[in-house]
Amino acid sequence: MAEEKGRSLRALDALNFCNAGIQTGLGPFMSIFYTSVRHWNPGQVGLLLALQSFAGIGLQSVIGNVVDQSHRKRLLTATAAIVVACGAAGIAAFPNYGIQIAVQLVIGVAVTFSPAATAAFALGMSEENEVTGRVARNETFTHSGNVVFAATAGVVGSLIALATIFYSAAAFAAGMAIAALFIKEQHVNFEAARAGNGDGKEGEEPKGYRELFRDKRILYFTLAVVLFNVSNAATLPLVGEIFSKAKKGAGSAWQVAAAVFVAEVVMVLVAMFTGKKADNWGRKPLFLLAFGFLAVRNGLNLVSHQPAYLIGLQTFGGVAASTLSVEI
Secondary structure: OHHHHHHHHHHHHHHHHHOOOOOOOHHHHHHHHHHHOOOOOHHHHHHHHHHHHHHHHHHHHHHHHHHHHOOOHHHHHHHHHHHHHHHHHHHHHOOOHHHHHHHHHHHHHHHOHHHHHHHHHHHHOOOHHHHHHHHHHHHHHHHHHHHHHHHHHHHHHHHOOOHHHHHHHHHHHHHHHHHHHOOOHHHOOHHHHOOOOOOOOOOOOOOOHHHHHHOHHHHHHHHHHHHHHHHHHOHHHHHHHHHHHHOOHHHHHHHHHHHHHHHHHHHHHHHHHHHHHHHHHOHHHHHHHHHHHHHHHHHHOOOOOOHHHHHHHHHHHHHHHHHHHHHO
């Protein structure tokens, strides 16, 4: 039994590794692809990127609830990953702007299943005192996958074609679907996976939205996280647009890849560190650290648009994003 659960946990590692490109990796490359290959203006590109984000944000709580209530989390995760794979391939395959709007909306909804599912797996497959370590391990594998994806995107985007980046992302998403199916359903405690009583029996009904809105702590925390993501989400895509203006076509792919690579390497190291310190230091100091690094990064982005400077600056974003993702 322990050996079988060990295989499920390794499958969860693989799932998080293949998550690369799904959550954070595609945005900057979409910017240079839409600008350099499709020749769309910044307003059109910005609308596409915004649609993906808003589609996910708008349905995030609903999707989280669906994942919580589902007894077939691995099948749900695999299906969402296949949809993302098709969407990533669709970015490269269909030049029509209207189709791209539909593609971004579909991707925005599908990718939202990933953080909810990986969090559920972490809760449902770990003992209570192991959850923080498991979440940190999830983030470590996710960012390690993003490092590999960034390197792959830089090579294929520069040497072959920018469109190849999205087919590579589709392959990673397909790998995520396969990994999800290798997780055995019986190794995921249903109650623990939705932060219930964890004893394997049906516990009390979870609180509804009304109770959540009455808790001011949750409202303040939600507002802080929303502001963080609004401040952070568009930065790398905007950096990608700056690179694409200075260096047209595939020549900017390696610069975007380097920016993602730097940020993700830092995220791997920070995820391991915060996973060890979170229980001792407490969450609040680490959240403040994340918010502070993000503010500094965004402010320093205004100082210069030199590629080397912008690439190096992503270390601040790496600290901020990784600290927040582990603590949530």
